[in-house]
Amino acid sequence: MKGFVFTLDALLATTIAIVILIATYTMIPKGQEDYFLDDYKTKIANDILIVLDKSNTLETNDETLIQNSLTSILPNNYGARLNVYVYECATHDCDNFVLSSKVAPYVITVNRSMPEKDSVLAKRSFLSFENNRIKYYSLAELRVWLV
Amino acid sequence: MSPIVFLIFISMFSIAYIFSMNTIQLRENVAQDILANRIYYKFLTISDSVVEIIEKELGGISSVAGLNVTVDEQPDFSYVTIVERLPHGVEEFNEDLANYENFVEKYLNETNVKIDTGIGGLGGSMRIEIEPYNIVYDHPLGFGQKEVEITPEETSTLNAYDMTFKLIDANITSTPSFGGPGCSGGSLRWNVTVIGDSSVYGPVIKYIKPDKMCKLQVDATCNQPAFKVTNKQNTQVNDGDLFVEVLPGCTIISTISLNLTDVPGKTEVNLPDGQINVIETLYNIQKNDTVYLGE
Numbered sequence: 001m002k003g004f005v006f007t008l009d010a011l012l013a014t015t016i017a018i019v020i021l022i023a024t025y026t027m028i029p030k031g032q033e034d035y036f037l038d039d040y041k042t043k044i045a046n047d048i049l050i051v052l053d054k055s056n057t058l059e060t061n062d063e064t065l066i067q068n069s070l071t072s073i074l075p076n077n078y079g080a081r082l083n084v085y086v087y088e089c090a091t092h093d094c095d096n097f098v099l100s101s102k103v104a105p106y107v108i109t110v111n112r113s114m115p116e117k118d119s120v121l122a123k124r125s126f127l128s129f130e131n132n133r134i135k136y137y138s139l140a141e142l143r144v145w146l147v
Numbered sequence: 148m149s150p151i152v153f154l155i156f157i158s159m160f161s162i163a164y165i166f167s168m169n170t171i172q173l174r175e176n177v178a179q180d181i182l183a184n185r186i187y188y189k190f191l192t193i194s195d196s197v198v199e200i201i202e203k204e205l206g207g208i209s210s211v212a213g214l215n216v217t218v219d220e221q222p223d224f225s226y227v228t229i230v231e232r233l234p235h236g237v238e239e240f241n242e243d244l245a246n247y248e249n250f251v252e253k254y255l256n257e258t259n260v261k262i263d264t265g266i267g268g269l270g271g272s273m274r275i276e277i278e279p280y281n282i283v284y285d286h287p288l289g290f291g292q293k294e295v296e297i298t299p300e301e302t303s304t305l306n307a308y309d310m311t312f313k314l315i316d317a318n319i320t321s322t323p324s325f326g327g328p329g330c331s332g333g334s335l336r337w338n339v340t341v342i343g344d345s346s347v348y349g350p351v352i353k354y355i356k357p358d359k360m361c362k363l364q365v366d367a368t369c370n371q372p373a374f375k376v377t378n379k380q381n382t383q384v385n386d387g388d389l390f391v392e393v394l395p396g397c398t399i400i401s402t403i404s405l406n407l408t409d410v411p412g413k414t415e416v417n418l419p420d421g422q423i424n425v426i427e428t429l430y431n432i433q434k435n436d437t438v439y440l441g442e
Contacts, residue, residue, distance in 0.1 A: 016156045123189075129203045133204070
């Protein structure tokens with residue numbers, strides 16, 4: 001009977017040890033996980049769009065200029081893909097919008113060869129003016145990821 | 148031995164449970180933080196675009212028309228200057244605001260994020276609030292019309308109105324006249340300059356009584372009077388209430404600078420509250436704010 005108790009005790013101890021090991025093994029990576037990374041990436045993406053907009057770079061719709069600006073602003077360890085959609089009023093009273101016939105949607109990428117793993121998306125609207133009136137209503141979508 | 152092992156097990160389990168719960172809570176907090184940022188940036192893109200519409204479409208004071216606001220904060224004083232052409236056309240401006248509102252509703256709404264704005268109607272009266280001084284710059288007849296009224300909630304921080312009125316395509320025909328019981332012996336400084344095509348009146352400084360009526364009348368070739376500037380005396384209005392009225396046939400560029408004793412807090416010039424409301428429906432996070440000018 002005494003032997004049985006010792007065996008049961010040893011078995012229980014081994015089980016607990018295994019449970020502790022498994023729990024530790026699964027928890028260690030969780031402890032190292034950066035929960036704020038997506039938040040940080042979102043801020044980077046939005047701030048880049050604000051810089052590109054407020055420097056009047058986006059409204060030029062000059063892909064080379066935007067590409068150069070984006071490359072210089074983007075941190076080196078990030079990849080990015082910028083989609084720009086340029087709209088104009090579809091009707092005189094501007095109830096609807098259509099993609100501009102003069103400026104087709106365009107895509108600009110930086111560090112494209114890298115995978116877009118765990119990317120985040122930021123959106124910003126911006127306006128282009130001509131003769132003190134809005135000419136184009138545009139939407140910029142910037143996806144950034146860590147390379 | 149068994150009780151010790153059991154205690155260790157319970158302890159480990161408790162620690163793991165607490166750790167797990169904290170991790171879940173942290174994830175939840177971060178998720179809410181990301182959503183809050185998403186809402187903030189959504190608000191910012193709308194607000195920035197509205198300011199850009201105002202600046203691009205109304206900023207050309209001398210040539211086209213409009214409204215221009217600047218804020219100059221000094222250590223002891225704040226100066227808020229509002230330049231406006233009276234009257235001026237606002238149809239195209241209002242149309243573009245309404246169009247942009249349509250665009251926002253069509254392209255910036257997302258799953259769980261709803262945008263409710265009143266920006267399409269901003270050009271109605273274009274009421275401007277100067278905070279933290281509780282001063283309102285308004286257009287009683289509507290934006291773009293011939294009247295402007297500045298209403299201070301109280302005058303303890305208001306030192307002076309520095310005013311320059313430039314007549315467009317008209318000249319001063321006689322010396323502008325001040326009239327009324329409040330035109331002298333007061334504490335509120337009026338510093339007035341009137342510029343005609345070929346002559347300038349002023350600068351003239353008067354210390355007016357904020358609670359008594361004082362009226363400046365300017366006659367010009369476009370009309371007699373061309374415009375009137377009044378410190379209102381009326382039980383319905385606050386002391387120091389300034390009213391500018393341009394008469395038919397005349398157009399002026401009004402530059403009114405408010406000299407304010409600095410009070411704690413940033414001087415902000417904004418449109419009425421609640422113009423842009425961005426709501427996240429999942430966690431019910433929202434930013435209900437307005438558009439800030441002159442920053």
